[in-house]
Amino acid sequence: MLEGLGNVVVKEVRELARDPKILIGMIVVPLLMFPLMGFAFRTSMQIAVESVKTMSIGVIDQDEGMYAQALFDIFSASNLTVIKLPTTDVEQAAKDIQESNMTAVVVIPEGFSQNITNDLQAKVHVYGVFRGMGLAEASGPEAVVSLVNAFSRFLALDKVEQNQAILDPVSVSQESIVKGKVVSVSHSALSSLVLSQYIGLPVAIIVMLILAMQIAATSVASEKEEKTLETILTMPVGRFTILLGKLAGSVVVAAVGALAGVVGFNYYMGSYTAAFATQPSIDLASVGLAPTLTAYLVLGASLFVALLFALALAIAISSIAEDVRSAQAIVGYFSFILYVPMIFIMYTDISMLPLTLRLVLLAVPFTHPMLAARAAVLGEYTMAVLGIVYVSVFTVVVLYVAARIFTTEKILTMRLRLRRGKPRREE
Amino acid sequence: MVWAVEAKDLSKLYGEIRALDGLSFRVEEGEIYGLIGPNGAGKTTALRIVSTLILPTSGTVSVLGRDVVTEASEVRKLISYLPEEAGAYKNLSGREYLKFMAKFSGTNKTDLKEMVADAAEISGLSERLKDRTKTYSKGMKRRLLVARALMTKPKLAVLDEPTSGLDVLHSYHVRGIIKQHAEKHGVTILLSSHNMLEVEHLCNRVALINKGRIVAEGTPAELKGKYKAANLEEVFAEVAGLA
Numbered sequence: 001m002l003e004g005l006g007n008v009v010v011k012e013v014r015e016l017a018r019d020p021k022i023l024i025g026m027i028v029v030p031l032l033m034f035p036l037m038g039f040a041f042r043t044s045m046q047i048a049v050e051s052v053k054t055m056s057i058g059v060i061d062q063d064e065g066m067y068a069q070a071l072f073d074i075f076s077a078s079n080l081t082v083i084k085l086p087t088t089d090v091e092q093a094a095k096d097i098q099e100s101n102m103t104a105v106v107v108i109p110e111g112f113s114q115n116i117t118n119d120l121q122a123k124v125h126v127y128g129v130f131r132g133m134g135l136a137e138a139s140g141p142e143a144v145v146s147l148v149n150a151f152s153r154f155l156a157l158d159k160v161e162q163n164q165a166i167l168d169p170v171s172v173s174q175e176s177i178v179k180g181k182v183v184s185v186s187h188s189a190l191s192s193l194v195l196s197q198y199i200g201l202p203v204a205i206i207v208m209l210i211l212a213m214q215i216a217a218t219s220v221a222s223e224k225e226e227k228t229l230e231t232i233l234t235m236p237v238g239r240f241t242i243l244l245g246k247l248a249g250s251v252v253v254a255a256v257g258a259l260a261g262v263v264g265f266n267y268y269m270g271s272y273t274a275a276f277a278t279q280p281s282i283d284l285a286s287v288g289l290a291p292t293l294t295a296y297l298v299l300g301a302s303l304f305v306a307l308l309f310a311l312a313l314a315i316a317i318s319s320i321a322e323d324v325r326s327a328q329a330i331v332g333y334f335s336f337i338l339y340v341p342m343i344f345i346m347y348t349d350i351s352m353l354p355l356t357l358r359l360v361l362l363a364v365p366f367t368h369p370m371l372a373a374r375a376a377v378l379g380e381y382t383m384a385v386l387g388i389v390y391v392s393v394f395t396v397v398v399l400y401v402a403a404r405i406f407t408t409e410k411i412l413t414m415r416l417r418l419r420r421g422k423p424r425r426e427e
Numbered sequence: 428m429v430w431a432v433e434a435k436d437l438s439k440l441y442g443e444i445r446a447l448d449g450l451s452f453r454v455e456e457g458e459i460y461g462l463i464g465p466n467g468a469g470k471t472t473a474l475r476i477v478s479t480l481i482l483p484t485s486g487t488v489s490v491l492g493r494d495v496v497t498e499a500s501e502v503r504k505l506i507s508y509l510p511e512e513a514g515a516y517k518n519l520s521g522r523e524y525l526k527f528m529a530k531f532s533g534t535n536k537t538d539l540k541e542m543v544a545d546a547a548e549i550s551g552l553s554e555r556l557k558d559r560t561k562t563y564s565k566g567m568k569r570r571l572l573v574a575r576a577l578m579t580k581p582k583l584a585v586l587d588e589p590t591s592g593l594d595v596l597h598s599y600h601v602r603g604i605i606k607q608h609a610e611k612h613g614v615t616i617l618l619s620s621h622n623m624l625e626v627e628h629l630c631n632r633v634a635l636i637n638k639g640r641i642v643a644e645g646t647p648a649e650l651k652g653k654y655k656a657a658n659l660e661e662v663f664a665e666v667a668g669l670a
Contacts, residue, residue, distance in 0.1 A: 004530070004531055007527060007531065011527045014519060015517075015518045018519075226515075226517075227513035228513065230508075230510045231508065231528075232531075234479060234480060234503055234507075235528070235532075236504045409480065409481035412481060413481065
């Protein structure tokens, strides 16, 4: 029944993989672009971190008392280069440090030590020096404020004779409940970790689906334009076989492209988290949040049916398009219905949305692989499996429409174009 | 008698446009038959119906006794179709393209090899078959496609404007290929052209087609004699009422 399918698939893959636009756009760019972005990010972060180490601050000591000296010593003991400024006037200092690399000026006002001794609140002025928009510049004053806060806390503890309970009468301990089990991990840390690990998945899914649709649309429309489709439709091979061959060829190339995208994106995310390193080390498996084999299978199945749906849709659209440009443009418009669910799913929990909006989102087949990605992490398979069934039904319907177009003369006579006027038919 | 092609009272409507209007003709086995007429006369529509690509609105066509609508898959085993101004797969080499196409007809490796070797000889592209088809000139591409259409030694080759857009040399070469192949292998050729002078030298019989119907039919010599014309162009002007 499907005689000649292998021949069509091999031709499709060969033709697509050799297309420079596809090769560069789908494989080379993701493999280079994401790592380059990661490299740029990591490098700029490293420079920022390095510059904090060599950062210098100026201190104007108007107090010259015991505690002013103690604060000065704390600054000096840190990584900062501390320079005592010769003036007591801030305005003058502001002019003097123009040419220096100082990122902050600290003013310890007169009466600072006196106030502390008398149990009154003492004040310190921290002036951040604004030169540009670099990360290091922002971290300079912040580092100074942290040191002042540490000094303040040290003094407070000293005054209450090291009795912590007086300073913090109520302390909060954050924990979480995961899948009905109490886990001693802070909820905010856990959610930000999960988010950082899975926020990339919807993006990767969207990138893959859009690329796959563009590939399939280009492949069919260029065959129409070049009349190679017309030739092959008169060959002794089933038209459904030709359709399936196109579908399978696009799946293979899109899968390689998606893999390149995921590898590249993973590297980028790795650079991002490594540079910040703000997440406490939490073992997701120990709290039951690491995806299991079932989760991977469900996610894989969901992605596969979504990919088939996207390809069948692109083939159906492009088979009635006037030319390659029209096909790409029409498929491009469909990308919009992919971005909307992505944005919702990345930033909100879909169950929190109003019912109408939730139903609209659930009606879009592309929502389901993204929901499956989240459901797989949480082990909620029912919803994901229902999504797979829903998208499969859609796929069969679209595939049927595509097959109808392929097996009738519509594939040659219908010419949908993105210009005004009725679809043109042959003379 | 079984005709290579027998079209009876063929009509085709595209909405309100009547592309074919009661077209009937018969092609004998082994002959080169030309449908000639101006652009928009209905030549391509007629060839597409014969090649099972589109359906007639009314009327019938059979290829060697097989109906093109009800026995389309059987007809596809007998024919080879070359669309007007068709391209090849840009990122495949000439040889890869020929192999891909041959695989649909060739059942074993020997047949496949033979077909590709034949196509290489017919096209005369020799070493250039290793290159991707996007590097070919228009003429080279057409030679490749004509070779593709003939390499399977089909019972009927349907060629839509086989020399359209080609320069004198390439047109001459392609006409030579068609004539030689038809004589050597007894392949029936049904072709269309709006170049009436070239058809005169190539076809055994021709049908002049205008506004979807045949206005004159016969051998080029018969037609010229009947209308006392120096060439088919004058015959066409006479019958179409342009003279």
